[in-house]
Amino acid sequence: MSLHVAPEVGQPDLAAAELAAGQFLRALGISTESESLRDTPRRMAKAYAELFSPRPFDLTTFPNDEGYDELVLARSIPLRSVCEHHLLPFVGVAHVGYLPGSRILGLSKLARVVEHFACRPQVQERLTKQVADWLHAQLQPKGVGVVIAAEHTCMTLRGVQAVGSSTVTSTLLGTLRSDARSRQEFFALTGINP
Numbered sequence: 064m065s066l067h068v069a070p071e072v073g074q075p076d077l078a079a080a081e082l083a084a085g086q087f088l089r090a091l092g093i094s095t096e097s098e099s100l101r102d103t104p105r106r107m108a109k110a111y112a113e114l115f116s117p118r119p120f121d122l123t124t125f126p127n128d129e130g131y132d133e134l135v136l137a138r139s140i141p142l143r144s145v146c147e148h149h150l151l152p153f154v155g156v157a158h159v160g161y162l163p164g165s166r167i168l169g170l171s172k173l174a175r176v177v178e179h180f181a182c183r184p185q186v187q188e189r190l191t192k193q194v195a196d197w198l199h200a201q202l203q204p205k206g207v208g209v210v211i212a213a214e215h216t217c218m219t220l221r222g223v224q225a226v227g228s229s230t231v232t233s234t235l236l237g238t239l240r241s242d243a244r245s246r247q248e249f250f251a252l253t254g255i256n257p
């Protein structure tokens with residue numbers, strides 16, 4: 064079984080974004096006259112468009128013929144997203160696991176699911192829950208666990224300037240939520256001590 068997963072955002076209007084980026088910079092007192100800054104508004108528009116454009120992918124699932132019923136965990140999936148409050152990046156890792164039901168999926172797809180929800184203006188709490196809820200709905204596993212640890216540049220580069228601090232969020236569903244032993248096993252494998 065295969066499901067095509069496409070971005071939920073429309074095509075960006077790069078020309079309008081470039082114009083707005085130029086106005087934004089000038090409003091901040093930054094001149095775009097010099098040779099090195101002349102193309103900055105265009106580059107800004109392109110960079111943000113890229114951050115908000117997840118690659119489409121096919122979610123292929125396979126029957127769990129062997130009846131595998133232990134935890135499947137993809138650890139330290141690189142994560143980059145953009146905080147929707149400041150439009151500054153947050154960067155970290157996601158650990159995504161599930162307890163298979165009647166179907167399993169290709170391991171690389173867990174990373175693509177993370178990317179799908181990360182490539183949009185986000186808050187980390189919602190991102191964590193969206194990845195878990197989506198896998199739960201699509202795969203109908205016995206349980207799902209998602210842990211995200213990320214550094215928010217809106218916290219570390221400005222504001223409180225909490226350099227090096229990382230924010231950890233988790234969502235557990237199904238058996239991973241209800242069964243203490245599964246929960247402990249999941250957190251132990253992710254290296255997180257709740």
Ligand SMILES: [Zn+2]
Pocket residue numbers: 146147148149150151215217218
């Ligand atoms: Zn922020």
